[in-house]
């Protein structure tokens with residue numbers, strides 16, 4: 001038996017992973033994938049379409065091919081399936097807002113060593129502490145570009161046909177609520193989010209034409225009293241923002257506020273119980289260091305524990321978006 005050869009390949013790739021991020025950003029900025037989709041299938045045509053020198057276009061295309069974002073065939077260049085679906089400006093799936101969402105955080109990530117050495121205790125709300133309406137508008141342009149699809153998936157996975165009122169905690173753009181009321185004509189929803197955010201929620205709800213059926217509740221879900229007429233609640237993509245004590249307390253309050261027989265779904269970036277990954281959940285936990293909040297990555301088992309401690313029954317969990325989001329859910333007895 002030959003011993004497995006250990007080399008530096010993986011470590012070199014990790015040490016220069018930022019180059020791939022930068023190439024993706026540049027390709028999106030220059031509308032590379034949009035031009036390819038519109039028929040620019042050679043380096044020359046792309047240089048022309050992007051308005052950059054031939055040499056730079058060749059570099060960009062060569063790297064995009066090596067990254068698997070572009071493919072070549074005898075007819076020329078074409079987008080990889082995910083690039084065609086999510087990176088072509090003007091297509092309904094265009095997700096550049098979301099993919100560019102953390103671009104402003106790049107300098108802070110490259111100062112991570114100093115952040116990890118800081119001794120000051122973090123704040124509870126982190127980046128959300130001083131959010132303005134304008135920042136919330138930019139933030140949720142990004143979350144909506146990905147959240148609408150997640151909201152549709154939630155409405156497909158969770159049968160809400162017998163439910164009357166959905167509470168959407170930290171609902172942001174209202175993506176989950178909008179898709180839920182569109183899928184279930186009898187359902188009304190209420191989005192609880194921070195006051196600057198609910199100003200933006202109202203804009204998305206109005207554009208979706210569901211203003212009559214989706215209300216907003218400006219507040220802080222760690223403190224604000226929940227409505228008392230809710231038979232289903234969801235909290236999506238907030239989990240790593242808070243620590244065990246805060247999440248446990250919110251889930252206990254959701255349980256108490258729900259009508260008997262009501263259900264709660266926690267959709268979040270969760271670690272496996274052996275804490276071996278997924279990497280995305282670990283990185284969102286680390287992101288809270290950059291945001292200087294007290295948040296962290298939680299495991300699936302911990303989340304199930306919060307439901308159990310709160311008094312939920314019929315607790316179960318499933319993959320929501322493989323490698324990214326997990327869903328833990330339970331029912332209030334009655």
Ligand SMILES: C[S@@+](CC[C@H](N)C(=O)[O-])C[C@H]1O[C@@H](n2cnc3c(N)ncnc32)[C@H](O)[C@@H]1O
Pocket residue numbers: 128143144147150169170171172173174175176192193194197219220221222235236237238241
């Ligand atoms: C990543 S976004 C997710 C939005 C939405 N749930 C979705 O999946 O599209 C997180 C949201 O949680 C909200 N949030 C965080 N902490 C909150 C708190 N204490 N009270 C209310 N909203 C909060 C943020 O303002 C933001 O809108």
